[in-house]
Amino acid sequence: MGRFWGVTVLGVVSAVLGGITLIWQEWIEFVFGVDPDRGDGSLEWVIVAVLAVVAVGSGLVARWEWRRTQAAS
DSSP states (O other): OHHHHHHHHHHHHHHHHHHHHHHHHHHHHHHHHHHHHHSSSHHHHHHHHHHHHHHHHHHHHHHHHHHHHHHHO
């Protein structure tokens, strides 16, 4: 059951960070003090895409873990 909660938390954190990045794209520059893409926004879109993949993947793994745990009970 611990793995279920781990991937669930990972998925939620990824979804929240992806949502924040969609709404406020300059948070990376604000938090880290660097502008790696020189303001064109390409890094932010890559981050949103990666976080979306992690969130969906974590959701699928959590679903699989939940079903596996329920079947074993």
